[in-house]
Amino acid sequence: MPYRLLIVEDSPELLEAVSDFFLEEGAGLWEVVTASDGNDALAKATGGSFDLMILDIMLPGASGFDICKAVRRKDDCPVIFITALGSENSILKGYETGCDDYLVKPFSTRHLYAKSLALLKRAKGGQVSEEIRCGDITLNKKTMLVKVKDREIQINSREYFLLLFLIENKGSVLTRKSILEHVWGDDLDVNDRVVDNTIRRLRESLAEAAGQVKTVIGRGYRISED
Amino acid sequence: MPYRLLIVEDSPELLEAVSDFFLEEGAGLWEVVTASDGNDALAKATGGSFDLMILDIMLPGASGFDICKAVRRKDDCPVIFITALGSENSILKGYETGCDDYLVKPFSTRHLYAKSLALLKRAKGGQVSEEIRCGDITLNKKTMLVKVKDREIQINSREYFLLLFLIENKGSVLTRKSILEHVWGDDLDVNDRVVDNTIRRLRESLAEAAGQVKTVIGRGYRISED
């Protein structure tokens, strides 16, 4: 049940960059539909039901405003406008049509992503499931379930929070000290070796994906995509 | 996902020097946008979304304060002011407008860089990845990973901290004594020759980039850009 996202933008590079970012970062959270001209966008927007739309204003064919208005007649899917150099007028017009947020080019894709997530969360009443993926491992922060290659696996609490910490910092080497601080918190009257052992048990639980948890001798552990 | 940085400064030499320093030192960490007059800066500052701004106060067109005020209406990106006149008045005015730090000319570029990183780290909640580059070698202090020509290399703990010490003092010749003190710390009951040996092993690990680790006969070692 990924969220359906429509991105409308006439610059192919930007369209691809944004689309890729959502697919990469969201890892299964989004189903992305794209359009690069107004008429195509209008057809898709009124045809399918989307959870979020990102619309460029200046488009060949219908404008972003037209698309927004057409959609608003049907339902109230959240809309983010993208606009080239910030004339306040067109932004105001955007708010009249009922957009929920806007960004002025050039913008940071990460920023756009953050806004999208926030908007979606508000629209769904905080019910957005946030899945994080790392290679074959998928961790769902909301349901607290972990999958390896789409097969759900059994994992206990300590292992879960350790895995979460690893994945949230994927790529980075995490020292035992920082792992203890973040995963064990105040219960700091524990032996360093618990980390080793929990890592070991985590690897057992992860089965085929065990290899993704790398040991960096003398420094700590890290998780990688393969 | 580099951090977007806007630098506004009307002296072309200084503008280039600062911009270059960030690009060199940061190695992919920054995406730098520059402007040399107030109006251009105002357009860019309000147009794009930046993670950090460095603003000169005295500018043709709008002043640094104007730019800061305009930005603060939209979001709260951290701002560092550069000012020629060290008069307390204009500095105070800077803080009223809501700048996060300031520097009085002439200043050291390295100093500015350090302030920028600190500010960015605070704004992002400590999530800034710090990459340091030296020639073909890239060392990431956060992930503790080392790359040679964008290829990740295997490196052990002692070699890692030795390389870090070399790179943080790139250009300088480091004596065995100072290397021992910084990399080995308290374990000072070791032979001087461990340094030689660790340097040797480091060179092996660095492969093609081995040549960047220079021997300075009679004095010690240093790392260079080529």
Added chain:
DNA sequence: AACGATATGTCGTCAGTATGTCATGAGATA
């Protein structure tokens, strides 16, 4: 409360790796 099941921390051992030491020789320096 009593019981069992599971989760979690601790310990000892072992193998692999990292690291320190030494001997030797090449090259620089005087």
Added chain:
DNA sequence: TATCTCATGACATACTGACGACATATCGTT
């Protein structure tokens, strides 16, 4: 040439992390 400095290879040892086995702690069920 004599001497000093560093590079290199070989070796010894210390260290680190993996693993198995065990001890508690926690939790749910009866």
